[in-house]
Amino acid sequence: MDEARRGDGGWAPLLVVMMAATGAVIGAVAVTLKVADGSHPWSDTVLSGVSGSLFLLAGLVAHLRRPANRTGLLMMVVGVAFFAEDLQLSTDPAVFTAGLLFAHASTPAITHLVLAFPDGGLRSRPAKILAISTYVVVYGYALLNALVHDWTVIGRPENLLLVADHPDIARLLEDVLNVVGALIAAAVVVMLAQRFRTAPPTIRAALAPVLLIALIGGIASLAGNTVGSLHPLYPVLAPIYRIAFCAWPLAFLVGALWTRPRRAVIADLLIAARRPDSLEGLRDTLAVALRDPSLQLGRWQPDQQEFVDADGRPVGAGTVLDDRDGRPLGALSRREVPWEDARTAEAVAALAALVLDNQRLAAEAGARLAEVRASRARLVTAADDERRRVERDLHDGAQQRLVVVALGIQLARERADDPELAALLADTAEGVTAAITELRELARGIHPALLAESGLGPAIAELATRSPLPVELSVDDLPRLPATVEATAYFVVAEALTNVLKHARATAARVQLSLRGNALSVEVTDDGVGGAQVRDGSGLAGLRDRVRALDGELTVRDAAGTAVVAEIPRG
Amino acid sequence: MVELTVVLADDAVLVREALAGLLARNGFHVVGQAGDADELHAAVDEHKPDVVVVDVRMPPEHRLEGMRAAVEIRERHPATGVLVLSQHVESHYLPALLGGDPSGVGYLLKERVASAEAFIDAVREVAQGGCVVDQQVVAQLMRTRRRDDPVDTLSDREREILSLMAQGRSNQAICTQLVLTKKTVESHVRNIFTRLDLLPEPDDNRRVRAVLTYLRPWSEQAYRAGLPEETP
Structure with a gap:
């Protein structure tokens, strides 16, 4: 919404007051003249006074309700012009002459209003041309006619603009006016029909009452003119036209107010805004709430420096939506801007901005969380790789060297003649053997070679073998899983079995491994005293961190004894 | 006593040489040495030894190449005994190694070589068609x-x-x-x-x-x- 339309403008209130005052004065004059003239039926006088006043009043209301929209002003212009037409009834030459110029003043004003409704602006070039040509034709005709038409011959006041009386030229002008007027009227009808057909529902709903009443009035007027004023139906048809004309300003008002986004729109948007929704979802919500399917919503793309909709198409910056710090978030672009008041439009924009801001924050938080998760998983993987490397180094480095040392001692023993020395060497060899054994246990604790070589099933079976407690195994035929997943499951079982031994006072344990959907399920249960917990700093707490780093969960609960359950996504 | 022929396979040259010396001094004829599975197969095909002593871990992966070679040799050369030296006490691979007929086969922890008599006995036992399983491996099975x-x-x-x-x-x-x-x-x-x-x-x-x-x-x-x- 650009600033010029949003603000009231310095001159607008004054203009409105002046126009209302002028309208009232001219209206009073017109009605007085009509009554004084005496040739008009009483009902006609009343109805035309009412319809002119209604245009003025409805226009005023519309303008006060929605100062940003020019429709109100245009309606008031119609009212003033309508009354001005009756100035020609005056017996005063000056007023009469002025009245001649305004003889058909309501026609271009009404054309302008209808073409500009309900936006208040002439949006297309044909509409502009049509409106302007109506003004030109009507006022041009009035002026030219005034130059060549002398009314004194029929008892009217003196025409101050008269150059010379030329009835033939006046007739010619009238013929031209009728033809051009018919053409313009046809063009207006075509344009309105076209507009009604292609308009979005909001616009259509606003146009419908206006066009309907115009249709009724038009038909009544046409029929009346066709049958003539002497036909018995004429007294019926004429009031229909008059009453329709009275109802017209109300139709404009109703249509205009209908297109106003109601407060319910804000409620709808608020409810919709509670859901963390997509850009497309927000667009749909706005389109439904504002009854404008053509509405486009773009999100600001800092990389491209433009607003882009859900399908990646650029969106023109209609209303730019800012975040709290004034940075652009997105843009609302609407082909048709129906009659909206500034406050509602601002509220809708603020709400849309809020939702967009939330979506952006949620997306950022999500991305950051994903990054933290990924890096956590990478840390675990890196640690595992390091453990495996250390394990291999121990086996292929230190252990091999110790074997060579043991063989060297063996050789020395064979050559030692001194029995004491031989005994000493035998002891040493035993020590080296013990060192090799310890080294093997150490290496296994760091990372079991069997796990890397043969997978989880055999490694868990081996764990069960080594446990002094009877361990019942229920291991599915597992495929090879990512090394980190296998290692995590292995360490969970190892730690759980160690805990069973240390604390549970159990007589047996049971280990279950199965693939459930996309996760490896690990369950270690015992028949002991239970009451196990994941305490900070304990082995299980460390393992829970590890499991969670892989997006899994580890829980400890009391079953018959204790159950340690881990669900690890298979990665 | 007939001199038994041996092929040794271990990628650590130091270990291999030391074992060769130990076996030679104890009446074995070391007919071939291998640093990986391919060399081992070639040497066995050529010499048809009484017994092969092979390390579980060998190039290129240092995982189970030796074990796999041992199983293959037992299939292709039933007359050749196979003694596997392992760093692992895990008994997981025993079934595959022993197969249907546990004769001329053995599985020892590598540090057993430090005790010459036991090691030499084991090699001889396997060479003559016997079956040797490391006591520690058995002890672990017994603990189960x-x-x-x-x-x-x-x-x-x-x-x-x-x-x-x-x-x-x-x-x-x-x-x-x-x-x-x-x-x-x-x-x-x-x-x-x-x-x-x-x-x-x-x-x-x-x-x-x-x-x-x-x-x-x-x-x-x-x-x-x-x-x-x-x-x-």
């Missing part, structure tokens, strides 16, 4: 407990004898080691087979297999799975 484990019903002496049986010792050897009469040992062995519901096996090697099968801690399926085919 199940609910209602019949092993619990055995006496300490019987458990001791079961452990020696699993290592491939004959009744005679058990008599000597435990200083018992042959009759006593035979009575214990009968008792063990009865308690464990095993058929008495006269042949030492089958006896090993029977005992190991009984002691297995894993499911039959996992037991049969044996060596993984792929190199992970």
Whole structure:
């Protein structure tokens, strides 16, 4: 919404007051003249006074309700012009002459209003041309006619603009006016029909009452003119036209107010805004709430420096939506801007901005969380790789060297003649053997070679073998899983079995491994005293961190004894 | 005594040379040495040795190349004994190694080479068609407990004898080691087979297999799975 339309403008209130005052004065004059003239039926006088006043009043209301929209002003212009037409009834030459110029003043004003409704602006070039040509034709005709038409011959006041009386030229002008007027009227009808057909529902709903009443009035007027004023139906048809004309300003008002986004729109948007929704979802919500399917919503793309909709198409910056710090978030672009008041439009924009801001924050938080998760998983993987490397180094480095040392001692023993020395060497060899054994246990604790070589099933079976407690195994035929997943499951079982031994006072344990959907399920249960917990700093707490780093969960609960359950996504 | 021929396979040259020296000094003829599985197969094809001593871990992956080569040699050269030296106490690969006929096969922890006599005995045993399983591996199997484990019903002496049986010792050897009469040992062995519901096996090697099968801690399926085919 650009600033010029949003603000009231310095001159607008004054203009409105002046126009209302002028309208009232001219209206009073017109009605007085009509009554004084005496040739008009009483009902006609009343109805035309009412319809002119209604245009003025409805226009005023519309303008006060929605100062940003020019429709109100245009309606008031119609009212003033309508009354001005009756100035020609005056017996005063000056007023009469002025009245001649305004003889058909309501026609271009009404054309302008209808073409500009309900936006208040002439949006297309044909509409502009049509409106302007109506003004030109009507006022041009009035002026030219005034130059060549002398009314004194029929008892009217003196025409101050008269150059010379030329009835033939006046007739010619009238013929031209009728033809051009018919053409313009046809063009207006075509344009309105076209507009009604292609308009979005909001616009259509606003146009419908206006066009309907115009249709009724038009038909009544046409029929009346066709049958003539002497036909018995004429007294019926004429009031229909008059009453329709009275109802017209109300139709404009109703249509205009209908297109106003109601407060319910804000409620709808608020409810919709509670859901963390997509850009497309927000667009749909706005389109439904504002009854404008053509509405486009773009999100600001800092990389491209433009607003882009859900399908990646650029969106023109209609209303730019800012975040709290004034940075652009997105843009609302609407082909048709129906009659909206500034406050509602601002509220809708603020709400849309809020939702967009939330979506952006949620997306950022999500991305950051994903990054933290990924890096956590990478840390675990890196640690595992390091453990495996250390394990291999121990086996292929230190252990091999110790074997060579043991063989060297063996050789020395064979050559030692001194029995004491031989005994000493035998002891040493035993020590080296013990060192090799310890080294093997150490290496296994760091990372079991069997796990890397043969997978989880055999490694868990081996764990069960080594446990002094009877361990019942229920291991599915597992495929090879990512090394980190296998290692995590292995360490969970190892730690759980160690805990069973240390604390549970159990007589047996049971280990279950199965693939459930996309996760490896690990369950270690015992028949002991239970009451196990994941305490900070304990082995299980460390393992829970590890499991969670892989997006899994580890829980400890009391079953018959204790159950340690881990669900690890298979990665 | 006939000189037994040996092919040694270990990627650590120092270990290999030291073992070769040890075996040579103890009456073996080391006919070939190999640093990886391909060299080992070539040497075995060429020399058809009485026994192969092979390290589990060999290039390129340093994982199970030696074990896989050992299983292949047992298939292709039934007359050649295979003694696997392992850094691992895990008994997971035993079934694959022992196969259907546990003769001329052995599985020792690598540090056993530090005790010359035991190592030389083991090589000789395997070369002559015997079966040797490392005592520590057997000890671990013996530790394995199940609910209602019949092993619990055995006496300490019987458990001791079961452990020696699993290592491939004959009744005679058990008599000597435990200083018992042959009759006593035979009575214990009968008792063990009865308690464990095993058929008495006269042949030492089958006896090993029977005992190991009984002691297995894993499911039959996992037991049969044996060596993984792929190199992970």
